[in-house]
Amino acid sequence: MERLLRKLNYSTYTQGNKAGKWLASKLKAKRLHSKITQISSQGGTPVQNPKLIVSEFSHYYKNLYNLSTDPKIPTPKKEDISSFLEEANLPKLTLSQQSAPGPDGFTNLYYRKFASFLTPILTVLFNHIKLSGEIPSEMLVATVVTIPKPGKPSSCCENYRLISLLNVDIKHYSKLLASRIGPLLPSLIQLDQTGFVQGRQTCDNTRRFFNIIDLAHRTNEPGLLLSLDAEKAFDCVHYMHQTLAAFEFPDLFIKSIMALYTTPSAKVFNMGFLSPLFCISNGARQGCPLSPLIFVLTLEPLASHIRLTSSISGLLTPVGEQKLALFADDILLYLSSPETS
Numbered sequence: 187m188e189r190l191l192r193k194l195n196y197s198t199y200t201q202g203n204k205a206g207k208w209l210a211s212k213l214k215a216k217r218l219h220s221k222i223t224q225i226s227s228q229g230g231t232p233v234q235n236p237k238l239i240v241s242e243f244s245h246y247y248k249n250l251y252n253l254s255t256d257p258k259i260p261t262p263k264k265e266d267i268s269s270f271l272e273e274a275n276l277p278k279l280t281l282s283q284q285s286a287p288g289p290d291g292f293t294n295l296y297y298r299k300f301a302s303f304l305t306p307i308l309t310v311l312f313n314h315i316k317l318s319g320e321i322p323s324e325m326l327v328a329t330v331v332t333i334p335k336p337g338k339p340s341s342c343c344e345n346y347r348l349i350s351l352l353n354v355d356i357k358h359y360s361k362l363l364a365s366r367i368g369p370l371l372p373s374l375i376q377l378d379q380t381g382f383v384q385g386r387q388t389c390d391n392t393r394r395f396f397n398i399i400d401l402a403h404r405t406n407e408p409g410l411l412l413s414l415d416a417e418k419a420f421d422c423v424h425y426m427h428q429t430l431a432a433f434e435f436p437d438l439f440i441k442s443i444m445a446l447y448t449t450p451s452a453k454v455f456n457m458g459f460l461s462p463l464f465c466i467s468n469g470a471r472q473g474c475p476l477s478p479l480i481f482v483l484t485l486e487p488l489a490s491h492i493r494l495t496s497s498i499s500g501l502l503t504p505v506g507e508q509k510l511a512l513f514a515d516d517i518l519l520y521l522s523s524p525e526t527s
Contacts, residue, residue, distance in 0.1 A: 221456065222457065224340075224341055225243070225342070226343075227242055228245070236457045239456055240454045240455070240460065243330070243332060243343055243461060244453070244454050244464050246344070247330065247452065247454065247466075250422070252468060281294045281357055281358070281361060281475070282294065287351065287353070287354060288327075288328060288329060288351050288353035288354065288357075289327050289328070289353065289453075294354050297354050297355070308355065312359050312362065315445050316438065316441070319441035319444065319445045319448075321359075323449045327353075327450075327451050327452065328452040328471065329350075329351040329452070329453055329455050329460070330348050330350055330453065330454045330455065331348070331349050331351060331454075331455055333347045333348075334346055334347075335347055349472055349473050350452060350471040350472060351473060352471070352473055356474075357474065357475060359446075360446060360474050360477075363443055363446075363476050364475045364476045364479055366439075367476070367480075367483075371383045371384060371482065371483075372385055374483065374486070375482055375483070375486055376486070376489065376490070377390075378489070378509075378511055380512065380513055381512060381515075382482050382514060383482065391511040391513065391518075394508070394511060395511060395518070398503065398508055398520060401501075401503055402501065407502075407522065409520065409521060409522050409524075410519075410521040410524035411518060411520060411521075412518070412524070413519075414517040414519065415515065415517075416517075419481070419515035420469060420472055421468075421469040421470075422469060423468060423470050423481060423484050424467070424468035424469075426444065426447060426470075426484055427440060427444055430443065430444075430483070433483065446476065451466060452466060478514065481515070485512070485515065489510060489512060489517075492509060492510055498519075498527045499522045499523040499526070500520050501520040508520045
């Protein structure tokens with residue numbers, strides 16, 4: 187057994203990065219697992235042609251990513267997050283070396299290897315984007331890959347989780363913006379939101395949940411815990427600009443963020459086929475380092491409305507009324523009067 191393991195490890199080491207039989211067999215097994223052989227069209231008709239399957243996904247995501255605009259919210263403050271870059275320090279930007287490249291094929295390893303040559307060029311580019319608010323459209327193209335959601339029929343487009351494979355240069359740019367927004371989030375987002383906020387963890391809300399349950403048992407107070415999960419929440423965000431303005435981010439910084447979301451486009455990849463290119467006008471792309479931070483900011487207006495609405499009655503505890511626990515788009519409501527709240 188030990189001899190077989192050594193042989194397997196040797197094969198992995200010597201053949202893992204070569205275009206030979208070993209790699210081909212691994213890729214074949216992966217393709218069989220990930221390929222989608224049938225999907226239901228908008229009208230419910232089964233579609234089996236690979237080209238038509240990617241077209242169905244393309245049509246579905248084109249509709250999902252193009253909604254109309256809306257809301258606003260009040261408050262906080264800003265500092266000098268709009269300053270120009272002195273250096274786009276690629277080695278310090280901790281993007282995973284294992285992550286898949288975007289449509290241009292350049293990996294993060296490539297950018298790290300040639301950082302001394304690429305850093306000055308990207309610094310000029312990123313500062314130009316910040317000033318102009320414009321990014322070349324080809325930089326914003328993504329390849330969308332789909333992952334089936336466990337326990338759901340695989341014949342419907344909506345039952346797939348999508349990942350946007352972005353070009354590494356644009357991920358570096360969004361990572362730089364995220365490094366400036368990240369430290370501000372704890373002062374902008376209330377403590378009951380623990381998703382993607384520095385210094386907060388899921389266990390904070392988990393501990394609070396058990397404390398509230400224990401208190402309700404001991405006091406025999408009636409109540410209801412209501413779990414909410416918004417469908418395609420990341421993909422349907424369409425009021426980023428209004429939210430950032432309401433939080434009083436500087437105009438130049440808002441412009442540098444919105445550059446990422448004004449002309450993005452994507453192609454769906456499945457079974458070796460790419461769909462036609464389609465434009466995206468809403469949503470925070472999963473795969474972008476900035477998206478989770480933007481998402482929790484855009485969710486804060488809803489959370490704030492729930493906290494301030496007197497007709498929604500939370501559970502009373504010695505430290506005050508408890509109404510909400512959030513981890514990104516997963517929302518848990520604590521209600522003391524479910525019939526009227």
